[in-house]
Amino acid sequence: MGDMQIMPGSRHRPPMKRPMWIIVLVSLVSMLLICAYVYPPRSHSACYVFSSRGCKAFTDWLPPIPAREYTDAEIASRVVIKEILSMPPTQSRNPKLAFMFLTRGSLPFEMLWDKFFHGHEGRFSVYVHASKERPIHVSRYFVNQDIHSEKVIWGKISMVDAEKRLLAHALKDPDNQHFVLLSDSCVPLYKFDHVYNYLMYTNISYVDSFEDPGPHGNGRYSEHMLPEIEMSDFRKGAQWFSMKRQHALIVMADNLYYSKFKDYCKPGLEGRNCIADEHYLPTFFHIIDPGGIANWSVTHVDWSEAKWHPKSYRAQDVNFELLKNITSIDVSVHVTSDERKERQVRPCLWNGMQRPCYLFARKFYPEAVDNLMFLFSNYPTI
DSSP: OTTSOOOOOOOOOOOOOOOHHHHHHHHHHHHHHHHHHHSOOOSHHHHTTTOTTOHHHHHHTSOOOOOOOOOHHHHHHHHHHHHHHHSOOOOOSSOEEEEEEEESSSOTTHHHHHHHHTTOTTSEEEEEEESSSOOOOOSTTTTTOBOOOOOOOTTSHHHHHHHHHHHHHHHTSTTEEEEEEEETTOEESSOHHHHHHHHHTOSSEEEEOBOOOSTTTGGGOOGGGTTTSOGGGOOBOOSOOEEEHHHHHHHHHOOHHHHHHHHHOSEEETTEEOOHHHHHHHHHHHHHOGGGEEESOSEEOOOTTOSSSOOOBOGGGOSHHHHHHHHTOOEEEEEOSSTTOOEEEEEOEETTEEOOOOSEEOOBOGGGHHHHHHHHHHOSOO
16 A cells, blocks of 8 residues: 555646636727717817827728618609709890799789889899789789789798799790799899899809708608608708709709608698798708709898798888898898707808898888889989
């Protein structure tokens, strides 16, 4: 027994300690990267937490956001619109402005417009859409210029239908090169030659369009407009446009985007008060040809009272000072409807040069006609 070699028994090894600090570190880094992807940095300084080269370098390795595939209807619509926009402008020996009046009945400032048009025969056309009663005309320029009209209800698609009806009639004349939509409370701020040159010798359309994240902007958007219209493309603006012939043609050619607003932009739908004439054209042009519009209207209106309707001018309000103030404005201002009430200010550029914004103004009460007639004859710039 003493000579027997005792073999060593197997050692009992303690379980290996897991490198917990590595697991914790990997978990923290993973969570940080996931959060950075889901909630990307919004300031340049935050970007340098992840990369010394800033936000661009950080986003380079992230998976690209997949581009949305256009629907068949979108492809067909965009092909037609692209073809129209690429066509050379119609050549006319006698280019004219088309003045399209959207009214309920008779035009209270018809004689003021008569004074405006006088002496410029052959350089303009007049079209009147009276939605309530047949107007009685007192100016020869308006006689026999009424088009077939339908009932118009404020806030509904029938307002857009009336605009398109006016455009359709005005487009029948190949000499009409620029189309101006006016209401019965609109008045001119300048003599005819100035208005003609301002509109005819520029290559853009004056369609009001801006982004409003508030309840009276994006708050009116409906997801039923997807996929063709995303909330990020939803825009707002005044309906009183002035557009070149190519843009008038694509408005008439469009049915895809129009149908979205016809079905899903109306007062009271899903608890929203979407006003079709305030959103259809601003959104349409933002999607189709954002660089082809000015994003402001050449028709002045005062929303400073922050009510449902703009400020109206009575006879005692109309004087030289008022017109001087309006015709000196050379920046366009939009105010958002959210709590921030953000003022979006941009210069009014005409062929790259800052100029006064407005050629027309509204809303004037009929009682102001005498004062306006006097001012039109004596005011140096009107």
